[in-house]
Amino acid sequence: MIRTVNANDLDAIYRLHMDAFDEDERESVAQMAVDLLRDESNKALNAFVAVEEGHVVGCVIFSCVKVHGSVPVNASILAPLVVSKEHQRAGIGSDLVKHGLAVLKSQGVGLVFVYGDPNYYSRFGFAASHQVAAPYPLKYPEAWMACELSEGMIDSVTGEAMCASALSRPEYW
Numbered sequence: 001m002i003r004t005v006n007a008n009d010l011d012a013i014y015r016l017h018m019d020a021f022d023e024d025e026r027e028s029v030a031q032m033a034v035d036l037l038r039d040e041s042n043k044a045l046n047a048f049v050a051v052e053e054g055h056v057v058g059c060v061i062f063s064c065v066k067v068h069g070s071v072p073v074n075a076s077i078l079a080p081l082v083v084s085k086e087h088q089r090a091g092i093g094s095d096l097v098k099h100g101l102a103v104l105k106s107q108g109v110g111l112v113f114v115y116g117d118p119n120y121y122s123r124f125g126f127a128a129s130h131q132v133a134a135p136y137p138l139k140y141p142e143a144w145m146a147c148e149l150s151e152g153m154i155d156s157v158t159g160e161a162m163c164a165s166a167l168s169r170p171e172y173w
Contacts, residue, residue: 002099005047005059010034012056013049020082028171033080035166036061042164044076046107048100050083050092058083060096062104063167065113067132069159076104077163078114078121079172097124101149110150111157115143115173131158136173 005013017030037047042063050058059082065075078100083093101124104112114121115134126145134144148154162168 001051002048002095003051005037005049005061009049009056009059010037013037013059016056016059016084017080017082020085020088029080029082032166032169032172033059033061033082036063036079036164039063039164039166042166044074045164046076046100046103048096048103050087050096052087057087058092058096060093060100062100062112063164065111065164066162067111067157067159068162070132070157073110073153073157074108075111075113075157075161076109077161077167078112078116079167081116093120094123097121101125101147105149108150110148110153112147112149113161114145114147115140116145118142118145121145121147127154130154133160134173135161135163135168136170138173 014030014034018026021029044064046062049056062076065077125147128142128145130146
């Protein structure tokens with residue numbers, strides 16, 4: 001079952017990230033997720049959890065993005081996505097992404113960005129063929145991708161992405 005995140009989920013989401021990510025990044029990603037959920041600058045937040053047998057087994061967060069220097073566009077960024085180790089490769093991450101993109105499209109979001117594995121995210125329509133710069137220099141520029149939810153957005157939107165405060169730290173990029 002996929003549902004919207006509520007305030008009672010924060011501890012479970014933190015633990016989920018601590019369990020699923022490697023030791024070198026788990027603390028920062030777990031804290032980023034919780035900070036995004038609490039971020040007052042993140043008014044356009046959409047966050048969803050996958051629940052099985054009463055336990056949170058996956059989570060995806062879509063937070064607001066402003067594109068400076070562009071035509072007006074409602075945009076979001078997918079970060080982070082997590083699925084518990086025991087439930088990976090069962091389609092839960094895909095279900096969370098598809099659910100989130102459908103909700104965002106219904107809300108009039110035109111573009112969704114992600115900084116992630118091109119082999120994974122390309123299956124949802126994400127591609128590096130866009131003209132919006134990431135907020136910080138990237139180690140893997142090909143991993144900075146966008147998914148068009150409103151026709152024509154990829155070609156008409158240019159500029160630099162500005163994320164919610166909790167995601168606007170260089171170490172996340």
